Amino acid sequence: MSSRRPLALIVAAVLLAVLLILPVGHGSYFIYLLCSWLMFTIAAMGLNLTLGYAGRISLAQASFMGVGAYTTAILTLHGWPWLAAAPVGVLLCFVVGLLLGFPALRVRGHFLAFVTLAFNTLFFLVARNEDWLTGGSYGLSDIPRPRIGPISADGQLAFYYFTLAVSALAILALWGIVRSPWGRAFKALRENEVRAESLGLDTRRITLLAFAIGSAFGGLAGAIEAPLVQYIEPNSFAVGESLKVLLMVVVGGLGDFWGPALGAAMVVLLPEALRGTRYYLIVYALFVIALMVLKPTGLMGIGKTFLARLAKSRAAAATEAKP
Amino acid sequence: MSQFLQVVLSGLSTGSIYALAAVGFALVWQAAQTVNFAQGEFVMLPAFFALVAIHWFGWPLWAGFAFAMLASLAILGLAFKGLVVQPMMPDGGLPLVIATMAVSILLKESVKTFYGAEAQPFPSPLPDGTLQIGGAVISIRDLFDLLASLAVVGGLTLFLDRTRTGRQMQAAAQSPAVAEILGVDVARMTLYAFLVNAALAAFASFLVSPTYLAKFSNGESLGLVAFIAAIVGGFNRIRGALVGGLLVGVLDNLVATYVTQEYRAALPLVLLIAVILWRPQGLLGDAEGRTV
Amino acid sequence: MSRRNFLTAAAFAVAAIGLGGAARAADVVKLPCVCELSGAGAVSGTNYRDGAHIAVDEINAAGGILGKKIEMTDYDTQTDPMTSRALIQKVIDDGAYVIIGTVYSGSTAVNMLVAQKAGVPQFTGAEAPDITAKGNPYIFRTSSGAEKGVPALTAYFKDTVKAKKIAISWVNNDFGKGGHDVFLSEMKKAGIQVVADVPSEQGQVDFSADVSKIKQAGADAVFVYLNEEESARILKEAVKQGLKIPMVGEVTLTGQKVIDLAGGAAEGALAHVGLATSAPVPSIQAFAANFKKIYKRDTDHNGIKGYIAVWATKYVTEMIGKFDRKAFADKMHGLTLDVAKYPHMLLTTSWDKTGELSRESFMTEVKGGKQVITGTVPAN
Secondary structure, three states, X not given: OHHHHHHHHHHHHHHHHHXXXXXXXXXXXXXXXXXXXXXXXHHHHHHHHHHHHOOOOOOOHHHHHXXXXXXXXXXXXXXXXXXXXXXXXXXXXXXXXXXXXXXXXHOOXXXXXXXXXXXXXXXXXXXXXXXXXXXXXXXXXXXXXXXXXXXXXXXXXXXXXXXXXXXXXXXXXXXXXHHOHHHHHHHHHHHOHHHHHHOOOOHHHHHHHHHXXXXXXXXXXXXXHHHHHOEEOHHHHOHHHHHHHHHHHHHHOOOOOOHHHHHHHHHHHHHHHHOOOOOHHHHXXXXXHHHHHHOOOHHXXXXXXXXXXXXXXXXXXXXXXXX | OHHHHHHHHHHHHHHHHHHHHHHHHHHHHHHHOOOOOOHHHHHXXXXXXXXXXXXXXXXXXXXXXXXXXXXXXXXXXXXXXXXHHHHHOOOOHHHHHXXXXXXXXXXXXXXXXXXXXXXXXXXXXXXXXEEEEOOEEEEHHHHHHHHHHHHHHHHHHHHHHHOHHHHHHHHHHHOHHHHHHOOOOHHHHHHHHXXXXXXXXXHHHHHHHHHHOEOOOOHHHHHHHHHHHHHHHOOOOHHHHHHHHHHHHHHHHHHXXXXXXXXXXXXXXXXXXXXXXXXXXXXXXXXXOOOO | OHHHHHHHHHHHHHHHHOOOOOOOOOOEEEOOEEEOOOOOOHHHHHHHHHHHHHHHHHHHHOOOEOOEEEEOOEEEOOOOHHHHHHHHHHHHHOOOOOEEXXXXXXXXXXXXXXXXXXXXXXXXXXXXXXXXHOOOOOEEEOOOOHHHHOHHHHHHHHHHOOOOEEEEEEEOOHHHHHHHHHHHHHHHHHOOEEEEXXXXXXXXXXXXXXXXXXXXXXXXXXXXXXXXXXXXXXXXXXXXXXXXXXXXXXXXXXXXXXXXXXXXXXXOOEEEEOOOOOOOOHHHHHHHHHHHHHHOOOOOHHXXXXXXXXHHHHHHHHHHOOOOHHHHHHHHOOOEEOOOOOHHHOOOEEEOOOOOEEEOEEEEEEEOOEEEEEEEEOOO
């Protein structure tokens, strides 16, 4: 494992380099898509921590994006800098996530799914009805883009690099969490709770933490969404969006570190690829059904199977060549 | 007082439609651990089967309903079970949930693309009249919806409790392994649950569409209400889902009339959370039923 | 495991990004249609698009605009503001001359900022008041905003019904709230007391609580500001509960779709209609018939809105004699297109400095299962 880590770092560096040069020469629409892909990747990676690693489902990720987005929007509209506003949003999500984790101590699986789904709908109602705070169904507009010292992320390309930097840091942090004792505890919780407990893990604390950290990442995604779209309204954080994030996680590959990035790419970019055909949502739905039925491990699963086959045939070729 | 009676009666009638959707949802959940996120669309679709038969093929009303029922059994029962759920059994888990979400998109978009995005009027064989009950008005259709739902759910309960097949279905749902040993054809019993769900959905569709119109997006709110009703009432008892459906229908109206319109959707959700946390078997459910 | 994961992720990322757009230059002028083709706004968006395409075909058959053929590509916002913003960005990148859409106010409020920044004129179907209240010089309506439509009804409530107490039933989203807010301020000005203020959910099916509240409040009339199927449901419920006060709407309530959906329950409903396919104007009726011939279905007023958006683009561009977005927007402000000279506008239409539109409008009533024009409200 340790021998592979330098290679992993190299691949990460190459990927980062690709992402750095990618937008050059492209129109702002493409850059906008990349930003929204990065944003959804963060949200989906957060959910993947709760769901894929710790095995606790949440259908409320969009509401955390909402908490993050509204907090950032309201504070920056009041003149706060993004760098001060976003952490407040993320922290708030951490706390609310912690609270939403409590039901997870009592119920599992589908029941937990419904509790979190109900929570998301309640959030939507509050965001729509409390005009004084959230602007109600008119939403909040003209949200400023971040400005750090003399550097302004006002332009499309500048904002992309800002998003990329934030995402890279967030992913790095997540990478650290997954590899930390906490990360191992999350996995132990998913695999076998009783055993985890017998090994001396405080499963209550770990469950709550899994929720809180996953939610905080949702909040960060929201903190990016607010200045990206520069307009937020309740429908952007309704249950449908949570299901979309869940789709990204599962389609990408549940419990796989990079799966959510891939799933987010599919959800954000596939409609773009299929545009022009009148039936693109139908094709999209059929594709997802087929993928889930034939390959429940998702896109990463397909990729892995493919690579494994490749390695196997290469190994076979090598042994054949030997004698 | 007449206002109170009015909204309660209307709520019961709407709730009876929720109940039909909830009962089918609970059956499928029990039989195959499938949380069907397309349940609302299952109730939306059969009306369009009927409209296709009536408007495109020019068939009479009864033939349209018969066609819609058969098409529902074939597509929402057989095909859904065979093509989507069966390959992912026994442990569908999240991929199955995602697949049913995709099914819901597929059904909505197909109706919109191939039939139309606009709401459609839907024929009813029942007369338009109303009845006066103690100062409140109830339409004959509303009354029929309520009685028909009660009859169907009552009949279904009798079928499950009193017939051999019904008892086998229950056994297969509660402990498939034991049922298998006792000689129950579990696969067949599971299929029956899906067929009953399809039939209930079609029936609900025929009842709801004349008053609430047929539209591709109708399933969106209906699906959520069906989940809530099934869980609140107690998903391992058919009558639980019935009571859950009626309760949600009535509460929704009472909250909207006397408390708040803006937050009328909130009360069922709060109820849902409370029930899951403190009485997960539901208001009428038994603790022994299989927990999910 | 980490290496494989990285490789697969990287491979997919690179593959996904290969989906760039193909540029093409030709002697065409691009009028992209960015509309709600799926999601909650699908009905309005689809009609808007189809109306626009009729105009494109007519104009191209007659030689295009200044000799250039119109190229109209459709983009589906899925009724999602964020997607709509991205798509407006895309069509601007691709060289849009004028943008046709979007129809929903929530989407338009956000994507019009992008078009404004890029200096691309945009014809919206949105009717929320705030759209033209933000000083955006590139946004133009294709139907009057609620702040023009709703006040047209005030006179009716005050003088014809002589209402002292009034109720409002509105759909609780940005569209409904726009109408609701204008209505409340109008009633305050007119000295009419709003006794029941009843919001409902989009897609709500059971209107018994709503109607019973209105009935209980003892209103003299009720203003209905809902989408088509909700309008039909509340009309049915009102008949059922014996609510015998005038049901008055803006635009949708007396539309053919609502009449079809509500059946007999729509009888006697009243509405102020900016553009009605049943308007007693031969050109509008000819358009409606033509739409039906082409698409085998009826359109609502959104079909007309899309249609005149494209024709206005042709007329104004040929007035300024060149494809110049800035000059186009400048020309539009304070412009009146007289139907005698510009027949495809269907009705004489003016735009003011904010992009707000005004033209003759109608009071309508449902009589004998048909929308009947009972009066004409002059352009304001």
